[in-house]
Amino acid sequence: MSDADTLEALAKAGIPAPVKPLLTVEKLTRVYGKRIGCADVSFDLWPGEVLAIVGESGSGKTTLLNCISSRLTPTCGTVHYRMRDGVSADIYKMAEAERRYLMRTDWGFVHQNPIDGLRMTVSAGANVGERLMAVGNRHYGNIRGAAIEWLARVEIDEDRVDDQPRTFSGGMRQRLQIARNLVTEPRLVFMDEPTGGLDVSVQARLLDLLRGLVSDLGLAVVVVTHDLAVARLLSDRMIVMKEGRVIEAGLTDRVLDDPRAPYTQLLVSSILQV
Amino acid sequence: MYVAVKGGEAAIANAHRLLAARRRGDADVPGLTLDQIAGQLSLAVDRVMGEGSLYDPELAALAIKQARGDLIEAVFLLRAYRTTLPRFGHSEPVDTGAMLVERRISAVYKDLPGGQLLGPTFDYTHRLLDPELAGDEPLDAPEMAADTGERVIRVSDILGDEGLIEDDPATDASRPVADITRTPMEFPMERDARLQTLARGDEGFLLALAYSTQRGYARSHPFAGEIRIGEVDVEVMIPELGFAVVIGRVKLTECQMVNQFKGSTKAPPQFTRGYGLVFGQAERKAMAMSLCDRALRASELGEDIVAPAQDEEFVLSHCDNVQSTGFVEHLKLPHYVDFQAELDLVRRMRAEHFARTEGDTPADGAAREAAE
């Protein structure tokens, strides 16, 4: 993808062009024996930008997401992240402690299934407050206050703060998971099919909420989805994957309105005509 | 006035005297001899030797007598003695292929070199209580085949010659043999340490886990490839001599489970092994051990860990009955200091609860006043 594309996208989103990308992925490859998970993927992600990775299941998009987010060690290739001090660091060369600290402060990860991203047996308040406590916040009242504030931002009533997520609906759980990730005001959030498994009406509400939060907070997001409507609503840019490789990349509107690769054309025509 | 009650040394000594009397039972009945226990309750002795991990039938018999027949207590006695013994080294791997088999059966071949040898088994007995055993009636002498001294080929070797079953895992000869009595447990655990832990693990615990694998909790499609019971030579390498010498013989039960395996990217389709080896005649234990061993190889073989029997930390941290019994039974010890702290908290929280809900506090206030 060209820088020109990117700059155009940013201009469109009203964001002044930053000097340097937040995340730089180069030639990222992960193989399982002879099978390819993802191969030779490179892209830059700029601060405040939302990138969608789309493809059918088995296309390697989740493998790619896990490799970028340091949850799965790639076979080769690099991932550089620009830390808050402006220095770009290879996330696979960091000490484990530093990487894990990054993951729970400056990054977020929203799982498709909220059970994977929540502690189901502790209260909603503690779920949201955990990251604050992990970084040393030791004032119960402040932690609880922040939790209530974040619950409100994801449209969960204050009086549910002491309830366990077991008692929440699927949509509420997903919103709680999002609040839990955003409480430390990360700069980069990874999302794996964040609306998968939800009813259509619940999906729409969640997407609205996400869109608002992303623009309010200026979040950079890498979102994996098989749902082109999600990509259309959330992302500035998208890459299309097939059999582990990127077959098309560009501004979301351009890719969806004028798909170039035959596979993308097929994908778009099969879904958007509904 | 308050009279302090003390649980002192005299009380303990008294309790132990009573224990000794109860152990002996009716003095008009002759006391058990160790020979009787070792000779007539030999499967109990074998179990105590196995889980006590000390091969000494006489001491095991003594432990059973001292424990009043409580086998876990007997295992404990044997372990506590074993731990005081100096460790001189370890034996060479025993050659179970050269075992003088007393029993050898295979469920995977109808007939095979060396034959099916039933030996002294409960299998096919009808479980009818035998009133004659209440006495001491003379027995018909059993027929015994002459010992030919021939090697009885192991079923796993028959399969292995054809490449149908995985090889025994290659061992790194430069690495010292694990000794779970001398090094703390670490996870993931190597095969030698795992097998040692299972070999001294509680028969009942391993049996239940093995059973769970058969009922679908990590099913491994097992076949009893071979079970053999008999004596093997124990050899120790004497560095000064430069060769190994036989220092004695032990009776062992070996079980090799043969399990289906579809193959992986690294290995062709072939059968896999689950291995059990236990002191004495302990067939149920050896079979359970081999099923558990196979289940615990899940991650090595790239299988999903979905059931308790495959969970290494769960199985290996809880299979030792001396540890389990100690910790469960320690609840008998006084805990009143901690209980006091909890009492205090519960009372305060109840008081607050009632103050919130009804505006007054029943019961607690009254109890506190009465104490004063």
Add this chain to the structure above:
Amino acid sequence: MTAPMTETNTQNLASYNFAYLDEQTKRMIRRAILKGIAIPGYQVPFASREMPMPYGWGTGGVQVTAAIIGRDDVLKVIDQGADDTTNAVSIRAFFAKTAGVATTTATPDATIIQTRHRIPETPLHAGQVLVYQVPIPEPLRFLEPRETETRKMHALEEYGLMHVKLYEDIARNGRIATTYAYPVKVEGRYVMDPSPTPKFDNPKMHQSEALQLFGAGREKRIYAVPPHTNVVSLDFEDHPFEIQHFTEPCALCGAEQVYLDEVVLDDKGGRMFVCSDTHHCESRRAEGHRGALLGDEPVVEKEAAI
């Protein structure tokens, strides 16, 4: 194999080494202790031996004591603060028999104090060693059952989960509802389980003059708090750590600011509160302190029935 437990060896324990354990084992345990002292609060794995008493009954503490005890040491053993509880009596008798050392109930006279569930009320002094019996050394165990995971959490100092538990306590109960085995942070680094002592005793661990050693036999871990080490109980700024307070003094010696046991006097709700530290109570009474329920006659000591 010979049978050394019959005939010759039943008469005495002379065939066992001094303090039961062989010297090789003691060296191994001492190495673990030294490592523990060098890294305060860090749980050092050690090759715990099978002891002639059940796991969970103090095998860790006994091994630590056995590894450090010398012929000139004076040993005190308490359980629940009392010298005369059965397990304390039993462990004291074990060392009297296997090591032939002098024993005492007087806290100041002891060089080694092995304890279960309490820290003596009398402040410890330099040169003393307090040996704790520990059932579950891992403070994170009930939050995360996996050893592989908890070791990683310690290594990376990821202790957020510990505060999640305390947060839940407050959210549910309005206060931190942990009353014993209350987690502490040692020297600003490792979160440590102080063993199931009531939290009342936590402040005594902080900047103690004595060396504190912790042995967990079944779980095969040793850890240590060297003298003059910071031991801070975890809490929140707006819900600070606090110890239990008793509304009344000891009924026998009148002591305040000590930990009390509740004694049920009858089946009509009658209760009294007495010192859990029996030596402390006795020495106060010997000094003439009197509690409300102490009779005129000296307290009769009755042996418990079997």
